[in-house]
Amino acid sequence: MTRSQSKDAQPESRPTTRRPTTYDVARLAGVAQSTVSYVLNDNRTVTLPQETRDRVWEAAQQLGYRPNAAAASLRRGRTNTIGLISDEIATTPFAGKMIKGAQDYAWANQKLLTIINTDGDHTLTDAAITMMLERRVEGVIYAAMHHQQVTLPATLRETPAVLLDCYSQDGSLASVTPDEIAGGRTATDYIINKGHRRIGFINLQPDLPAATGRLAGYQAALAGGGIPFDPALVVNGNSRADSGYTLTQQLLNLPVPPTAIFCGNDNIAMGAYDAVRDRGLRIPDDVGIVGFDNQEIIAAYLRPALTTLELPHYAMGQWAVQYLFGQFDHASDAPPAQVHLPCRLIERASV
Amino acid sequence: MTRSQSKDAQPESRPTTRRPTTYDVARLAGVAQSTVSYVLNDNRTVTLPQETRDRVWEAAQQLGYRPNAAAASLRRGRTNTIGLISDEIATTPFAGKMIKGAQDYAWANQKLLTIINTDGDHTLTDAAITMMLERRVEGVIYAAMHHQQVTLPATLRETPAVLLDCYSQDGSLASVTPDEIAGGRTATDYIINKGHRRIGFINLQPDLPAATGRLAGYQAALAGGGIPFDPALVVNGNSRADSGYTLTQQLLNLPVPPTAIFCGNDNIAMGAYDAVRDRGLRIPDDVGIVGFDNQEIIAAYLRPALTTLELPHYAMGQWAVQYLFGQFDHASDAPPAQVHLPCRLIERASV
């Protein structure tokens, strides 16, 4: 005999001994397969003496039995899986938080989160959705790593879905995004409360929802503080440090320069620090700075540490999963929710 | 009739109309289920006229048919899935790169990467492995986000596995880690080539593999350059900017201070920048600085931009998947590979 295994010749690729099935367990325990199934699932609708249950458990243990999820899914019709499609994962620290928020919540509810990263490539995105549909995920989270409007792949309609950190024009799908307006307001209110009346704002590129929202919040805060809005104090950067540097200089060159600057993100703030310093001014004494994003690595280590706002990535990820669960339970006919979660102010020492 | 659906009353939770199966497609196309299977899998071992094939495709199209991955997996005995268990995901920018490296490669080979994040919690890790085993992943990547030694969960033996950015004491599993020694050498060689002879080294905590490796590389480079090793020039930091600040001051206070400093990571380098600047010295003219990690967000925006080394996260992720594939194909009896991948020098302007 050249083969030591049983007659059913496996294709060459499987040298590992076949995993035991419920039948194997049944044989060892001296019961029927159905009994094994009842025991291992702790099904109490059938009455079985503890002695039998113990015997089955022990047999399973002994064989190193592991249920086959595919078989169970097929039979039960549910996969306990939800998909997350993200446009980016490697280049931003936000991805991790969002994913973690989603995964923690999913996991706590016995669901597995299957993540596919697409780099924003449309073909890949379609392929990803297809794969998820074939795997019969119970829902899909479609995530962007920077708050933006997206156009929905048509296939996304084939399953419950939520948009995470993005939204569709037609509002046909539920979405969670940061409350940019409140964020802008929080930041500006804080600066005002610190006694500033002339507040510069280095915003992000004007076409971003983050930019328009925060500007609205900035203006609302000024209005609330009885401070007239001066367009000269608002400039748009490109979200990188160098533009923060240049634009800060520009603001400081104003006839009446600002005494505090609200930066559209922490990179810009980093550039602002340099500009302020190069000018021989001091933070926060001469110029106050507030950032946005709370990129720990920057904000916590700038000197002085940067006061900034934290985007609700974790909470958004969590909300997305929670929303999907809600969809499973009661197929609500209500229009899809468009939720905005608040950005928290992280107070440090720069204002 | 109170129910519009067919007789088989579904449990309440599934209001969505059942997805079509191969049988539905077969009925519509007027062929047998088996024929549908042959056509949709483009199985050429059976001869079927193009006309039939077209008819089946069209029927599938029309019904919006999607294969059921669970059913196919069950029958075929392969899931085309590999698992990745990571101890951290949210708090480091490395996670994304490693995951992306793994996923890109997996995806290019028609495999889905299923990621579970455990926060280093042992219970969660065990649960994650169990879940992966039940889903019959074809292999598992066990990843750490900071190069370290790990103790292997026993269950990991039940499936092919690779260690990513970590290793086990007994070397029983293949692993990929950064080549810290070469990294330390590369950095130091570079500094020497820039003409420096007195080179400080602010290392990480001494118990880390990254620290011991880089120190060895540092010493090897000195030896290669005919420069005597001076223990006073080597100090250990805690990997954060503040320790970089303090230790840089300490080094600059030496009777014969270094003219360049190799920092164990970019955070330390960031602190070093501040210390050098506060002392009224200039980078790179008075003191050269080299970092480690290439945290874009820091390195690219420090002024002057920081010359640093990049950890091979992406490549390691990719290697891990590739290695697993190798395991599938030929169950090699060779001892598990322990691979070290090189760290690339990113030259900017700080030396």
Added chain:
DNA sequence: AGGGTTTGTTGATTCGAATCAACAAAGAGC
């Protein structure tokens, strides 16, 4: 024209676990 192929196609079986329906054995009630 008859045997041998090739071409198309199908019915039956299988993967592993979950369930349903059925049924023997043991108690319960009178």
Added chain:
DNA sequence: GCTCTTTGTTGATTCGAATCAACAAACCCT
């Protein structure tokens, strides 16, 4: 002693797709 339950347990079926074995019809050759 005889129904009626309850208690344990099992055989058969199902989920959806992949395959194997079988077979009718058409074609090919001498």
